[in-house]
Amino acid sequence: MMNILGINVNARSLRRVRQVIGVLIGYGFESLIEHLHFTQFMARGARLFRRGGKELAQLSPAERMRLALEELGPSFIKLGQLLSTRSDIIPRSYLEEFSKLQDQVPGFAFSHVRTLIREELGGEIEDIYASFSEEPLAAASIAQVHAATLKSGDEVVVKIRRPGIVEEVETDIEVLLGLAFLAKRRFPDNCSFDPVELVKEFARSIRCELELSREGRTIERISGYFADEPTVRFPRVYWEVTSPGVLTLECMRGIKVSDLAALERAGLDRKLIARRGADVFIRQVLEHGYFHGDPHPGNVFILPGNVICLLDFGMMGRLDSSSREFFVDFLRSLVNKDPDRIISLLLYSGDISDTLDSRALRRDLSDFIDDFYELPFAEMSVGKILGDLITLIAAYRIYFRPDFMMLAKALVTVEGMGRMLDPEFDMVERMRPFVEKAATDRLSMGHIAQEVGGSLQSYYNLARTFPDDIKEILNRLNRNKFKIDLEHRGLEHFIRELDKSGNRLSSSLIIAALLIGSSLIMQTDKGPHLLGVPILAFLGYTVAGLMGVWLLVGIFRSGRL
Structure with a gap:
């Protein structure tokens, strides 16, 4: 291991650091490298990669950063896509550019597919599948998908992880963590967010996507939530031919939700589909706290009978019970024009700075709510309202958790699909009964009893362990082993x-x-x-x-x- 400006890296990571610096300088971000004090170590050699031409000079910094992320590969593209959900910390111009990031890449050779199937499933393709298409149906940065048929005759799609992608992603995570620690040290007072925590959140997200069997478990979990709901379907997981690197799913033949002409020809009800799709997503959020994080039109098929079919569960959002309660209270306060309640909720959430000007925030929230109520129906959008509100609140250095930001972006997508199917679709009215039901359920005797029981259990555990904790502290004092660690920040x-x-x-x-x-x-x-x-x-x-x-x-x- 070598130490570069306080970052411990191995030889492979060092090569990747050089490449990252070279690409950033090539797209005109020399000042960023200089601020990180990398110049004297690597930037001189990296200047050889400097791009030229008037085309690059005419691009905005956000456009150049998007191109740089695309050139740096899958991990950085995924990082940009994650950042595109963080309107609380990323400027709008960068959000718009990062939203354009696509991870479609050329497929890898079929010889690699054979090798991966052999390593993951322990047999040859011909021994496992009755037929297997050599040409992929789709190829992305993490995996590619092939059509196949099982020996039983079931038609399936097989998702296969790219060779070497795990090692490549782990190297990039190591590099990104090192750069995040370096940025945190260089700019301790200037960072409006914690770059290390951001990279850790990204690492957690992309590692989940890399484990394909985890996606299979997610599908079964979500399908269990809607087992008695005939209006929504999920593909079956074939576990006997699934592993961490291979996922075999039922082939769902339907119409893509964005193909409006095909929906009309099939005699399907677009307005009903819009309502059902919104209901499925809202229930995922408010009832189960586990929702599809990327519900774009390519991941939504419509089956006969106006049945919704959701695909690709690699990116999921999660809200625990307290987060769902916060979200419900937040929406109700917004609808009821109660800025004081919104501020108290933000204070309770803990994601707030010590220098908050609550009077100015209350004034701006009141103005925002008044403007929101004056919007005509055609311009009223839950996703846009939440996005604008988050931008307003972020100006006061109040930041939401990543899953809230993912939820806001997913709401924009779901609402957009609803209005594409039905121009009169109203997401606000569609959400209202679910929000009211969630608020009412919290006042039920069963929920109150559960909350009281949980609190009593916590107090009982505290009382039971309190004497032992005091004894341990006194023993440490007697042995002179009681230590208090003080951390000097900003020095x-x-x-x-x-x-x-x-x-x-x-x-x-x-x-x-x-x-x-x-x-x-x-x-x-x-x-x-x-x-x-x-x-x-x-x-x-x-x-x-x-x-x-x-x-x-x-x-x-x-x-x-």
């Missing part, structure tokens, strides 16, 4: 500047000593001479001059005289 920059000043002062003293010593040697006129000057004096002046030039260059480059 890294001061220490770094102090070291820099000390180095310059030391260099100045050395230069002065060399000049004085060389001048004294000149006065004695002793020892060998060169061009009539004592050699020792000549060397002293030369070294002092070079050090002086080096010191001045460093001072000018820092921009602070």
Whole structure:
């Protein structure tokens, strides 16, 4: 392991760091690299990758960053897609560009498919499947999909993880974590969010996507929630031919929800489909707290009888019971025009800064709610309202949890599909009975009894362990092993500047000593001479001059005289 600016990296990660820096500089982000203090180590060589041309110069920074992420590959594309849901921390221009990121890539060779099937399922394709299409139906950055038929005659689709993608992603996670730690150290007071926690959230998300058998378990979990609901279907998982790297699912033949002409030809009811699709998503959120994080039209098929079929469960959002209660209260407060209640909910959530100007926030929330109520129906959108509200709240350094941001983006997508199917579709009215039911259920005797029981159990556990905890503290005090760790935050920059000043002062003293010593040697006129000057004096002046030039260059480059 090597240490680069405080980042521990192996040889493979070091090559990847060089590549990342090269691509960023190539797209005009030299200042970012310089702020991270990578310039003196790697940026000089990376400048060889600098792109030219007027086309790049005419692009906005957001467009250039999108192109850089696309060039850096699957992990960075997935990171950009995750950031596209974070309107609370990412500027709107970057959100729009990151939303354009696509991870469609050329498929890998069928020879690799054979090898992967053999390694994952323990047999040859011909021994497991009656037929298997060599051409993929679709190929993405994580996996590609093939049509196949089982020996039983069941038609299936087989999702196969790309060869080497796990190692590639793990290397990128290591690099991103190192860069995040470095950014946190360099800008402890300037970061409006924690970059390390952001990368950890990304790592958790992409690792879930890499384990295809996990997606199979997710499908079975969601289908269990709707087992008695005939208006929605989920593909069956064939576990006997599924592994972490291979997922075999029932082939669902339906009409893509965005193919309106085909829906009309099939005699399907577009308005009913819009209502059913919205109901399925709302129930996932409010009743089960486990929802599809990427419900775009490519992942929604319509089966005969106006039945909704959801596909691709690699990206899921999760809301625990307290988060669902927060969401319901938040929506009700918004609908009831209650900015004070919204502020109290935000304070309770804990994602709020100590310098909050609550009076200004209350004023802005009141103005926002008034504007929201004056919107005509055609412009009223739950997703847009939530997005604009999150942007407003983020200006006060209040940040939502990642799953809330994923929910806001998913709501925009679901509402957009609803209005595509039915221009008169009203997501607000569709959500209202579910929100009211969720609020009413919290007041039921069963729910109250459950909450009281849980609280009593917590207090009982606290009372049971309290004597032992006090005894442990006293024992540590008696053995002089009681420690309090104090962390000084924000001192890294001061220490770094102090070291820099000390180095310059030391260099100045050395230069002065060399000049004085060389001048004294000149006065004695002793020892060998060169061009009539004592050699020792000549060397002293030369070294002092070079050090002086080096010191001045460093001072000018820092921009602070």
